[in-house]
Amino acid sequence: VCTEDGISVAGLRIFRGTTATILHVTNGDVLNATEELGAVPTSKGLGDLTEPGVTIRTALAVRCHSLLRMFTHKGKTIGVYLVQDASGTTKLTLWGVTADTLVPGQNYDVIGVKTKAATPTITVPGDAGATPDLPMEIEGTMTFTKVVALDAPNGGNGGNNGGSGDLITTADGKLSAGLALRLDTRCTVASEKSLWEEVRQHFGDGPYDADKQKLITRALQGTPVILSTNLRHTSVRSVRFDFATPQDAPMDAHLRSLYSQLDPHQPYAVVSDYSVVPVQALHCCYDPRMRSWQEVTVPACSFMPLKRHDVLQKFRGALTDGLKLFGVSLDDDALATKSLSLLEEPMKPRAIAAAAAHQTPGVPQSEQQKAQASIAASLRQQQQQNRPRLRTVALVAIAHPRSSKDDTDRLRKTADTLAKVFRTQFVTTVPGEQEAAAYIDKVLCQNGRPVDPDCAAIFVTPERESRPARWLQAECLRRGVMPEFVRGASGDRRQKLIAETIKMRLLERLAVDPVKELSLINEVPLLAKRTTLVVGIDACHTHDITTGCCVGMLIQPSGNSMHVQFWRNHVRGKEIEQISNHFGAVIAAANAVAPIDEVVVFQDGDVYAELESMKARLPPTANLSFLCLHKRTHVRFVHRRGNKDANVIKGAVIESLTPTIVGAGAATGDDGNAVAPNVPSFFLQCHDCFMSTARTVQYKVHHTSPQFSMTDLQKLSFALAHVASPQSTKLPLPTRCAHRLSAIAERLVDANPSFRSTMIPEPLNRRLWFM
Structure with a gap:
């Protein structure tokens, strides 16, 4: 759908030419009304209820829009509904009713209506003996339109302008195939005010004298802007005031049609390509994350996390009104779903020990508690066996000749404290x-190999991110020594805090088992029967080179191991x-440790081109599961809690409401043409989000193993998000x-071009040296 004119809502504008994604929703979990519904009554009785405390004895014809809530009063269940007629919509509380519940979309006659004071709610008193007539269904099919707010003196509490109410359900749970607007629409969003309006606000109407012309030119120079006629991004080079009429300005052809709409007193901007554009056609956009003006298209409303849902509902309402002209309607809450499942949080030894500490003395433990305690004990035993020991550590303070005496003393004092x-x-x-690398080679290495597999080198330097520091880090890794860089500190307390932090960090990075703190076999029982290799793949692209990496974790009952490869292309x-x-x-490296039965690939990004070539690399007896992780999706999920929207909780799994088309596949239809395959996908919220709006990761499953079910893949993904971090990630x-x-390999290879992953000796190459 391409909008003819710009849509403006709450000071934001989607410019002309914006593309919005409209699609059919046929998923079985979408909730919407599909029965033949009655039309909204033509009467306007609700609009006449403007005074509080008035009782109407005549029947009011209303249409039940939706059920708002249910509550219990004196042993009776009372329903609060949203009803409407031709005048608008309001709340209705039924104290006496013949049916159990009202069916949304059906028409009713309500008798004995009384308005409550200071609220727009209308009630049907039970003591009046009034009950609504039996429901009568009117033939015909209607489309859901925008709910019109009730204009009452006491303040109407009708539907919002976007037409977003609670879920509209049906008794039989039938589905609709109506149109729905996806929330991942990309478009250009900018300020509604043009540059000309901002100039008039600050400098008044033209013409301007020489001093004001200088001020305006200085204010607009270098401002990135959007040309509203073609959505082109550009910036203002200078401003001209020497055109008496718009016809005198040498504008492009697409701007000449605006002659009749242009203000003759406005200045004209010379943009980056030296073309002349009236400032009335230029708009600014702002990126608050960078705190600067931006020159790129941004996702709609991505910078308003707290109000995103409400703003998008307003945009949906505006699109609904515009599409009515073409006979197209948008369903209210078409993407609302109850297809939500929760995964149980993995149990770590610390959590199990904390639960045991709160166990009431004398109360026998259940079988589940005993099993959890046994698993925790075995995990703690494995951790003690595989725990690295920092027996050989070298401290090197790097004080460059240009450093001051105070900086040199601070670095030397910090190194002495850490050495103690x-x-x-x-x-x-x-x-x-270079002198630091020579010292490490002298005291920690012998014939280019480390004297201790758990040795580490701590460098105290003020330049931890410089190219020489990266070169030194690569040289330590080449020798099998774990490097660590810290800044100097002057206070004793600060130095001791740094020492304890470094000790914990080195122990985590030198760990032999990457998932030592969690029993994956207990979380996913299938792993006990199948030796599984879980592989993560990512690539970092620049204009000239591509740095990629492949991290494999071999999971087996006897112990887990890691295999790492990175390269530069x-x-x-x-x-x-x-x-x-x-x-x-x-x-090959993992298969040499143990024969692989299953390979699960987590590809970072929505890229699946290498799937076919990966299949050829598998062992003959291994199965493959290939998932793409789309972590920057523009879909946002909100959990409705009463009248408020909240982030979905950790462990929530939402099945994708629409299939993903991935291009032409091998399948062919009845006409012999290639058919694009549908890829199943799901959204998984692995971490808690207490601020802003949670960005849930979408998992697109392009290939599945016959042994792994979708539930097993979800449990495995959720469990792996709880390791190597204090909180779930x-x-x-x-x-x-x-x-x-x-990201780290790109900087290491840039500082040390000959450095490759194959140069890191064992056992360091199988540890988390890069975390």
Whole structure:
């Protein structure tokens, strides 16, 4: 649907030419009315109820729009409904009714109506002995239109302008195939005011003298703007005031049709391509995240998280009114769904120990509690066995010649304090990164290999993110030494806090088992029977190069291990080949540890082109499950709690309401033409979101193993989001590792071009050195 004119709501404008996605909804979980509904009564009795405390003895013909709520009063169940007629809509409380509930969409005659004071609610008193007549259905089919607010002196509490009420349900649960507006519409959003209106607001109407012309030019120069006639992004170079009429300005052809609408007193902007544009046709857009004017198209209302749902409902209402001219209607709440399931939060040993601590003495434990305690004990035992020991640590303070005496003393003092905490004698101060690498090679390595597999080097330097620091980090990894960079601190308390933080961080990064804190076999029982390799893949693209990484986690009852590959590609068009080759290397390394039965791939991003080439890299007996994680989707889910909207809670799984078309597939239809396959997908909320609006990750399942069900994949994804972090995270651990490693590897290879993942010796290459 392409809008002819711009839509303006609450100071925001979707410009002419914006494309909105309109689609059919046929999913079995969509709730909407499909029965043949009665038409809205033509009477306007509700509009006459303008005074409080008035009782109407005659019957009022109303249409039940929806059920708002139910409550109990003196043992009776009372219903509150939203009713409407030709004058508008309001609330109705039924104290006495012959039927159990009113059916939304049906017409009723209500007798004995009394208005309540100071509220727009109308009630039917039970003591009046009035009951509505039996429901009578009127033949014909109607489309849901926008609910018109009741214009009453006491304040109408009718529907909002967007026509969004509560869910409209039917007794038989039938489905509709009406049109629905998706919430992931992308469009250009900018301020409703044009530059000319802002100039008039600050500098008044023209013409302007020389001083004001300088002020206006200075205010508009460099401002990124949108040309409302073609949505082109540009910026203002300068401003001209030497055109008496619009016809005198050398404007482009598409702007000449605006001659009759242009103000003759306005200035004209010279934009980035040196074309002349009237400031009346230019609009600004602002990105509050960057706190600067922006030059790119943004998702609709993405910068208003707290009010996004209400604003989008207003846009939907505006589109509904416009589409009526073409005979097209939009359903209210067409994407509302009850297809919501909750996954049980994985149990960690700490949580089980905390639950046991609150156990009442003398009360016997249940079988489930005993099983959980047994699992927690085995996990703690495995953690103690696999816990790394920091026995060899070197402290190096890097004080460059340009550093002041105070900075040098601070770095040296911090290194001495950390050396006491780690109880090491390897501490020194060097003038540069090359001298630091030579010292590490001298005290921690022998013949290019570390003397201790759990050794680490801590560098105290003020430049942790510089290219020399990245070069030093790559050199330590090449020698099998875990590097850590910290800044100098002057206070004793600050230095001790840094020491404890570094100790915990090094122990986490040197861990042999990446998922040591959770029993995945207990969360997904299928893993006990099948040796599974979970692979996360991501790539970081720049204008010249592509840095990709592949992180595999081998899950088996005897213990888990990690296998990492990253690479750099300089040739465009070779990305799929590079991903397939390194995916095969991870498969080979994991298969050498234990024969693989299942491979689950979490691809970061909505990319699936390498799926076919990955199948050729699998062992003959292994099955493949391939999922794409679309983490920047523009779909937002809100959980309706009474009259408020809240984020969905952690562990919520929402089945996708619409299938995903992924392009032409191998299947053919009756006419012999290729048919695009439908990919099942679901949305999984893995983390709590207490601020802003939760951005739920969409999982698109492009290929499934015959052994793994959709529920198993959901449980595995949710469980992997609870490891290697104090709280649950947005992405499962393999994808999070791949995303993190791709950014770090890009900077490491940029500082040390010869560095590759194959240069990292064991056992460091199987640890979380990049987290």
